[in-house]
Amino acid sequence: MIPEIGYFSLVLAMGLSLLLCIFPLWGAYTGNLRLMRTAPSLAVGQCLLVLFSFGVLIYITLADDFTVAYVAHHSSSTLPWYYKVTSTWGGHEGAILLWLVMQASWTALVAMMSKSLPWVLRARVLGVLGFLGVGFMLYTLWMSSPFERLLPYYPVEGRDLNPLLQDPGMIIHPPLLYMGYVGLSVSFSFAIAALLTGKLDNTWAKWSRPWTMAAWGFLTLGITIGSWWAYSELGWGGWWFWDPVENASLMPWLVATALLHSLAITEKRGVFKSWTVLLAIAAFSLCLLGTFIVRSGIIVSVHAFATDPDRGLFILSFLALVVGGSLALYGLRVSQVYSEGRYKLVSREVGLWVNNIFLVVATLIVLLGTLLPMIHKELGLGSISIGVPFFNQMFAILIVPFAILMGIAPMLRWKQNKLPPLAKKWAAIFVATIVITSAWLFSSFDDISTLTYLATALAVWICIATVVDLVEKVSVHPSTAQGLKRLGMSYWAMVLGHVGIAFVIASVTLTSAYSVERSVVMTKGETATLNEYEYRFEGVNEIRGPNYGGHAGEVTVFKDGEYVTLLHAEKRLYDVGMQFMTEAAIDDGFYRDLYLALGESMGNGAWSLRIYHKPYVRWMWLGGILISLAGFIVLADKRYRRRKQPSVEHA
Template sequence: MIPELGQLALTFSFALSLLLGIVPLYGSYTGNERALMLGKPLALAAALFAGLAFVALAYAFYTDDFTVINVASNSSSVLPWYYKLTATWGSHEGSMVLWVWILTLWTAAVALFSKQLPLLMQGRILGIMGWIGVGFIAFSLFMSNAFERSLPYFPVEGNDLNPLLQDFGMIIHPPLLYMGYVGFAVSFAFAIAALLSGKFDSTWARWARPWTLAAWMFLTLGIMLGSWWAYKELGWGGWWFWDPVENASFMPWLVGTALIHTLAVTEKRGTFKSWTVLLALATFSLSLMGAFLVRSGVLVSVHSFATDPSRGMFLLVFLLIVIGGSLLLYGLRMRSVRSQARYQLFSREVMLWGNNVFMLTATLVVFLGTLLPLFHQELGLGTISIGEPFFNAMFFYLTIPFSLLLGLGPWVRWKQQKWQPLIPPLAMIAVAALIVAVGLMAATQSVQANVALIGLLLGAWVGMSALGEVGQRIRQFGQGLAGIRKLSASHYGMTTAHIGFAVMVIGIAMTTTYSVERDVRMQVGDTVTLSGYEFTLLDLYKLDGPNFGGEAADLKVERDGRFITNLHAEKRFYTIQRTVMTEAAIHARLSRDLYVSLGEALPGDAWSFKVQVKPFVRWIWLGGLLMAIGATWSLLDVRYRRKVLRRAAAPSGDDQSDAKKELAHA
């Protein structure tokens, strides 16, 4: 009965989203204020019923209702309860229900927290979000029904959850990633609403920017958590594999980063309007393409769901409608998005423009590297492989000019900047960055790696430049707390995000260059030395988990005769799915990770082990966390809260009078 109620709730959500897509847009076209006012209750009701559908599905998993095909295929009675709930979104069908619920939650959030938007603009945004919801809910209802039963025959036991997903990271990673993916639908809706109205000004950018920041923050956390999960769970010791599905999430992140910067230019200077609109359209389109790649089966990945050509065709048609329709509307409104503001060659506008060029170039590199092998094969030209060396080399060359501009950009003023006053402080920062880089290289007792030195230089340059610029502004505003308080929250958020990027660059450079590993054969009592650490195998024994067995190894780690830690590595065998998984043993410190994974059994009561020492690998995820904190800090800026929204009118003045005039005109 509960699954049927979930199906019914999802059907109600579909009907309400359809009404949301029709009624407010009809009101904006005809000037019907009552129709516009219905947008908010429709959005809230659609979110409520989508939430009920998700709860019903989660209940079916929790109670082991194997009459539901989705539950029988992705769960089991011996699965721990928290992984049963994780299994709710561990399949294609269940993940789409979560996707739909998150989409309706974003729509409801726009309805609740955009009270000061002009009524016509709010109606258009909610109407567009409604149509996006119609597309995804229709896909969930008609192409991937999560509530379908197998009655009258059903299994007494399920197939268990994919062992790859039986990890804490998978409890949090998909919801965060979906929050980012789907959150960019709000930016897309703002852009389409602006194209429909023909109004592009700083106020519009100020309305759209916090929603974009929020989506970017969630996507950043989702990608970082996915990287950490792969590092910990797959047993290889790598933090990024240039997997096609990883790339699918990376592309909207890159374009979304560029969008945040262009929104800042549009808000501050009223320029880059075309950039802003196109990037908003492209970011959500790339999010849809990521969904298509993961769910269509066109690419093979450990992250992708089961293949189904009909599902892929549905998503492809939906993707083409979104991209084609939005670009057609942009072409019709192209004249209204032209920018009139002027600026000189040496200005912050040009710095941001340059960084965006590098961001989009990086996106193009990832796009071609991910899809070119597929196109090459489909055209009958044979099979080609584009792997890690290509991506690493291209990003190495792109990161250098990008980092230089990123460090310089905050120092440069809008419209025009004289270069002479910047020479003394930037020269000091450059020298300090060189000292820090050489000092860290000396601390590692190795100076032969040019990649590490360049990475350290770039990271130190960006981080110290961001801190130096904040210090200079505080001195200009006044001494002590007075100067600190005068800087906006968005400025501190920008600085924190730039420092996060710097920390991540340093982490990537150091762990890529100085990580060491050995594949060794060990028996109980054997000792292996790596980078000064002594790994001693203490014991080997059998595992007995709730839904798995296998082998485990305990090791002791010492350095210079001093005890460091005990490590516990596992090789699990999941009995239902007949799958073997590696659970690596990791001892984490800010400066390095000790990483041991258990391999295969060898003759003579021995086992193979992969032993690794990975310096500064934690800095990669720390940098991502700092970037997300920076976005959150920026969201606290007073401009994006009530006081500013009261002033957030069209250039002519008061919001309500402007809305009434536009309604009357409509």
């Protein structure tokens, strides 16, 4: 009975979402304020019902109710409780319900925190969000319900959660990623509402910006934790594989990054309005495309969920409806959009716009590399492979002008600048970059390639340029404290974001160039050397976990005869699914990671092991955290705090 209550709660939420889609939009069209005022209550109501339904799924999972197909397929009685909760989004149906939770929550937040918006704009934003909610609720109820029963015949034990997902990273990675995905629907809804209203002024850009920043921050953090999960859990010593599912999250992130900068220009200068709207449409459309890639069954990936073509067809149809409808509306309204500001070639507007172009080109490259093999195969033309070398080469070309502009753009003023003073400043930064990069690399590594030097210099360039700009802005005030106080949250967000990008560039460059690995076969007491570290194999012990058994290899690490750490790598065999999993041992540090993976038994007490030395790999995730923080601190900006609801006349 309890699963049926969860399903019925979704049915009621579907009804409220349908009303949310109809009443506010019709009220805005006819000028009926009473209908527009129903939007917040409907938004909050459908959110509570969806949360209740998700709570039911968690309850029946914790209760090991294997009469429910989803619980039987993705959980087991031996699974620890926290992984039972994780299993509620570890399969396709539960993941879609989690998407609904995020969709309903964002909608309710917009309803409660946008009280200072004009009623017409507010009603249309919530109406569009209601339409999106209807689409995903219909998909859940019709094709992906997690409450289907197996009665009268059901298993006495579940199949267990995929061992790959039994990791702390997967407890928080999918919710954060979905918060980012679905959060971009708010930006999309603001853009569509502005097009429907016919007023693409600064108001919609101003109120869309904090929601976009928050969604972008969650998406950044989700991608960062996903990268860390791939590094620590898969046992391959890698952190990014250009997998189609990884690309599915990268594409909306790239466009959302461009959207953030474009929103800032539109809000402050009243230019690039049509471009900003197009980016908002593209960002959420790529989220839907990513959902189709993951859940259509057209790819094989450790990240992919569904293999049902009918589900993929539904998502593809919904994607076509959303994208086609929004682009048609854009085509009808774009001729009415006019830019207000004027600017010269050497200006911040142009600098940000050019960086936008680089981000969009990068997105198109990822889109091409991801979809072309699928399309080629579906057309019956055979299989083609677009692998890591293609993506690495194309991004290596784009990152140079992109990083240079990242250092230059913050120093530019709006409208126009005089080039000679800027050129002198940039020349000084260039010299400092060469000195610091040379000192860093030549003191740390023996063999330095031209590409490694150039990429590292780009990271240093961004950091120095950011610091110089910060010092200049602070120094114009009588005191340092006063200067720091005058800097707004948006500026600090820019500083964190740019420094975070610099950390990521440096980490990717140095880890790719100087990571070394060695595969060895060792018996107890034998040693192996990698770089300046000596690894002594201490043997293998049997282990027993809550739902797995296996072996754990222990390796003591020394450097110059001094003890460094004891690495404990595991080879697990899970009881229910009888699947093997490698749990790598990692000794992390600010400048390097020591990474050990236990392989197979070779007989006579010998085991195969893989040893990795990875310099500066932690900087990648530190950079990701800094970038995500940039998305959140903007929310503290006083410009986005609630003000009094405008009168009916201004609605």
